Amino acid sequence: MLLISCLVYALVAALAAAASNGHRSQSHLGRRLLPQPKQKNGASFAFPTKDPFYRVPADVGKYPLGAILGTRQGNADAFGQFAAEAHQILYLTTDYTGAPDATVATIVIPIAPRPGKPKALAIGSAVGSASIDCSPSFAYANPDKSKNLPLVNIVDSPASTAALFRGWYVVIPDALGSKSSFLNGLTEGRAMLDGIRASRNFAAPLKNADFAMMGYSGGGHTVGWAAQEAASYYPDSPIIGMVTGGMPADTNNTFYTLNGGEYSALGFQGAAAMGHARPDVQAVFDQHITHAGRANFTKMLSGEWCLIQSSRNLSGVPVQTAFTGGDIFQNPVVAKHMEEEKLGKRVNRISSIYYHARNDQIVPWPQMVHYINQQCEQEGARLQLSWATATGHILSGLRFMPAMLNSLVQVLEQGYKVKTCGIDAQSIPPVPEGGPGLTDLIGHGAANSIAYWRAQAKNGLFPL
Amino acid sequence: MLLISCLVYALVAALAAAASNGHRSQSHLGRRLLPQPKQKNGASFAFPTKDPFYRVPADVGKYPLGAILGTRQGNADAFGQFAAEAHQILYLTTDYTGAPDATVATIVIPIAPRPGKPKALAIGSAVGSASIDCSPSFAYANPDKSKNLPLVNIVDSPASTAALFRGWYVVIPDALGSKSSFLNGLTEGRAMLDGIRASRNFAAPLKNADFAMMGYSGGGHTVGWAAQEAASYYPDSPIIGMVTGGMPADTNNTFYTLNGGEYSALGFQGAAAMGHARPDVQAVFDQHITHAGRANFTKMLSGEWCLIQSSRNLSGVPVQTAFTGGDIFQNPVVAKHMEEEKLGKRVNRISSIYYHARNDQIVPWPQMVHYINQQCEQEGARLQLSWATATGHILSGLRFMPAMLNSLVQVLEQGYKVKTCGIDAQSIPPVPEGGPGLTDLIGHGAANSIAYWRAQAKNGLFPL
Structure with missing residues (x-):
């Protein structure tokens, strides 16, 4: 009950803040002044383990990667003021053995897509759980029923809110697959890549979109593996960059x-x-x-x-x-x-930024340094390790969030590519420097979301 | 005789080229239109082993680091059209044991110092020889007598010519010390740092100057060690960056x-x-x-x-x-x-760019990667490894020279600092991109010098 109360408070607070500031932000960016009416839905979905929508079809073997096996309307309200529509799709992927599998992705359409070439953010969610009832799709569709909402939301919410504010499409695969294979890198990476494939089959603007991937902690694990596997599993992928943090490489x-x-x-x-x-x-x-x-x-x-x-x-x-x-x-x-389950068997050829706390107590810094060095020794690697000395694995994620979102803006909107593969010489500043202010960059909704979850984490919502 | 003929040809060709283009370049940069008259001197110096000027004084122990123990006029002609004066100084340093030593540096004053805060380039020369008769000071003072002129000149000449063109001061220590301790890293590094100290005691404008260091191969070894030792041996040094290449780290x-x-x-x-x-x-x-x-x-x-x-x-x-x-x-x-004699016992805290051929046949690439990784794992390291796949150790130096000089311009004039400690994701282009043309950047003299020495190297001047 405490968690649900917190969540409701958070949504109300975030929406209120966004509403009170929306006019300025929108007009500042030349967007439509009023949000579109949103479909509400999803509250009636059953838990995924009981929901036929999640079931892997018997004939799954006959579909190509990223094929869409089912669609239904999602819950756009979970994504705040700048979300026009949310959809769930069931799509084809393969697990670590190469066997076909089907999993769900949530696709969110911004109310005002950024002009020009469409931009999309694929989010690897922190799930940390061995059941699809803990999946991000269910957390968004049924926030009042999900037992995993805070974990999923603490990273996804600032990221998706900021993305939609900027007019990017958002794709959030249930990247652990139909068995919720937490920490199975190949399964996760493939499901992420096929989620991107499927989203392009689903929404016409995404066919020509540039994609970035992001994720923290377990979500970082997902996108870290997706980045490693992309060159072989999805060689013509539209992924132009990745931003991750707190990633277990080992x-x-x-x-x-x-x-x-x-x-x-x-x-x-x-x-x-x-x-x-x-x-x-x-x-x-x-x-x-x-x-x-x-x-x-x-x-x-x-x-x-x-x-x-x-x-x-x-x-x-x-x-x-x-x-x-x-x-x-x-x-x-x-x-x-x-x-x-050790990253590094292939060269990650996607321009990638890794945020990591030097004193991360869950994912030790040296394993990240080892991974970066091991990758950077190989031609074609474009990995940048950005860091700070920050307290706690989850709090570090929130500490890094403004910088991570700023990096995503640079990747998707400014053509940023990692030029030198290695480790930043200096700690990153708490708020990105030299650009617009944080709220202009990511919107009030995302800024409030970061502040809210930071307060929750400090108040012991997680032991993490 | 062949070498001397080549050299005379080179100097004549370089000077002629510089003269024919000097007016345009100078007026383009808003400098004085006509070079100053130069003192000529030096041709009468004896070989250093016989020259009392080089002798370590008996009372050397009583002077502070960088103290000037002797001065005389040098041979400005060796540095081309943009050199106003050249001087030799004997100065105090310490060898690898900490014992006092004295060695010579050549200091060159540009005809038109760059306006604003003075800029200086300290060059680590490629010497590769166990006698001070092979020293850079003697090669510049007595180009007709030195047996080591081509080796010293092949790197120093483009660098010093470009530096003077840009209005930077040039400091070239005989960094191997009074015993020409080739490949003694501590002796070399300390002599380089004390050469910078001494130059600031000698020339008033250098007291407030920003210094960069550069060197290739053996000269890279000198500045690589100087950079490592600077934080402890010369903590208030004015060195704001280093650019090196083909450096033996091991x-x-x-x-x-x-x-x-x-x-x-x-x-x-x-x-x-x-x-x-x-x-x-x-x-x-x-x-x-x-x-x-x-x-x-x-x-x-x-x-x-x-x-x-x-x-x-x-x-x-x-x-x-x-x-x-x-x-x-x-x-x-x-x-x-x-x-x-392995670099890496301390953290190099100077922003440093290392150019290295992946297929360098004298200094193997893996030792450089190992050094970069070992440094970058430590806080405060700012090392960037830039690379190409290029033929031959010496030819690679000439291949890298435009990029190295461009990096020096960025360091001394544009505040460039290495931000991510690591290895460039892509090979460097043969000519720096996105800036002015090469001759506008480094002058016709340096551009001709690179072309000349490249031709010489290809024609077998060196086996290297």
């Missing part, structure tokens, strides 16, 4: 960092998802899992526990306590898959 | 790469210099050196063989052939000092 290192600590639930959710997606891992788990462990995994896989609920129960608990015997993550079958 | 790796090949003489000269500067190494050498080896080392230490002469005799000969027993560079005493 799942194994991240797992052992957070395991048994305040954020141990991320490890539980990742383990549950890994077993669900990988039969050989599940077979190992089945041999060793305790009764209590199985009960917890079931709560996560069923959607009873999204990340926040599992955190309340599993903070401080090592994931290995769910299993008998030694460290199950050292079992060769499990360890092999953990090792596969 | 002497050991470079030695084993070139040893026994076409460029093996560099290894001989380095070994001779190391023994000369390090008594413990010389003691090991003395136990193992052959008669022929000692004779060759003596030719190098006496100045009979500068790099070019030794290359004619020692190409293809492994340095170990000068010694009996196993690989003398694996002797613990020698190996320890080779290991000390």
Whole structure:
């Protein structure tokens, strides 16, 4: 109830702020003075695990990547004043094995698309959960029912609000696929890329649009893998840049960092998802899992526990306590898959900016430095690591958000490309310098959203 | 004789070209229309090993760093049309042990200093030789007598000519010190920094000047070490940036790469210099050196063989052939000092651009990448590695020269600072893009000098 109250307050506050400032911002940018009427919908959707719309069709194997398998109207209200329409599409992708899969994306149309070549932002959401009931599509369609709304919203909301303010289209895939394969890089990256493909099949203006990708934390993981895989999986992609932050480049290192600590639930959710997606891992788990462990995994896989609920129960608990015997993550079958979840097997050829806190307590800085160095040694890599010394993984995301959004404006509207592959010499300033003020850049709605979620995070909404 | 003929031709050609274009260039930049009359001098100087001006005074220990111990007029003609005066100064520095030393710098005054805050370029010369008779000061003062003029000139000449064209002061230390300690990084770096100190004691306008450093190959080694040591050895230095190229960051790796090949003489000269500067190494050498080896080392230490002469005799000969027993560079005493000659023990805090050919056959690309990564991982590092795939170590230097000079203009006149520490995503273009044409940028003299030395290098002036 507290969460829902907070959310309602946030939406009301953000909308009120946007409304009171909308005229100035809009006229300043030469846009239409009044928002369009919006369709409201979605409140009646069932949880995705029960909703036939999410079901992977039996004949899924016969469709091409990005094929649209279903559409319905979404809930534009979740995206604030500058959203004209929201849609959900079910589309074809492939999982890490190459097997066909179907997942949902939310597509949002701005009330006043930016003139000229259309621009689109594809967002990798922070999901951190092993059930599609925790998916971003459901959080937006049914904010009053989703158990994962704050986690999804804390990053997505500033980003989507700012994007729509600037007249960009927004595409938010449920990039974990039909099994909510949290921290399965290939599945996530492919679902993100196919979400972009599908959005271009769905909305005519997106056929000619420039796309940027963004995401923080788990969402950063999604777009980081999408960027790595794009050259081979989607060679003619319209992606002109990526902006990410708090990205785990090395799942194994991240797992052992957070395991048994305040954020141990991320490890539980990742383990549950890994077993669900990988039969050989599940077979190992089945041999060793305790009764209590199985009960917890079931709560996560069923959607009873999204990340926040599992955190309340599993903070401080090592994931290995769910299993008998030694460290199950050292079992060769499990360890092999953990090792596969390391970014860097291909060169990321998309101009990419990575924001990372030097003292990130969930995703250690050295793994990011290692990844950047490993990439930059290879021709064609365009990776820029921007940083600050900031408190906390989630708070860092909000600390970085103005700079991340500014980077997206530079990428989509000003042709910015990373020229030198490496690490920024200086910490980024809290507010982008040398351009327009923050609210002119991203709108009052996004600025308020950042401030609101920062206050929530500081007040302990998340342990993260 | 061939070399001297080439040089005379080069000077005549460069001066003629500069003269024929000087009026346009000067008026274009709003400078004085006619060059000042120049003092001619220097032709009567003895070889440095015989010249009392170069002698380290007996009371050298009582002077502060950069103190001026002697001055005399130099040969401004060696620096072309835009040089008003040249001076030689003997100044105080310290060697790698911290012991006081004295060495010479050449200081050149432009005919029309750039208006506003004075700008100065400190050049690390490529010397590659174990005798002060091969020093840059002597090459400029007595171009007809120096045996090392082409090596010194191939990099210095475009740089100094361009600098003077732009109205910058030029400072060229004999940065190898009184023992010509080729590839002794600390000695070189300190002599470069003290050369800058001394120049500010010598010429009033330099007291308030911004300095940039540049150097290629051995000269890159000098300024690379100077940049590393500046924060501790010269904390209030006026150096605002460095541009270098073909820099050996790892002497050991470079030695084993070139040893026994076409460029093996560099290894001989380095070994001779190391023994000369390090008594413990010389003691090991003395136990193992052959008669022929000692004779060759003596030719190098006496100045009979500068790099070019030794290359004619020692190409293809492994340095170990000068010694009996196993690989003398694996002797613990020698190996320890080779290991000390690795850049990276401190953070280079000066904004620095490194140009390097990916296929450099003398200084392998991976050692440069390793150095950049190792530095960029540390806060405060501002290193940018710019690159191309170019043929040959020396030809690459000429290939990079327009870009290097353009970078120097950006550093000294436009406030350029490296923002992202790392490796350029793309190869640099042969001619800087987006600015004025090359001759407007660096003058006809420097452009002709690059073209001339490129032709010489292609025609086999150097094996390098």
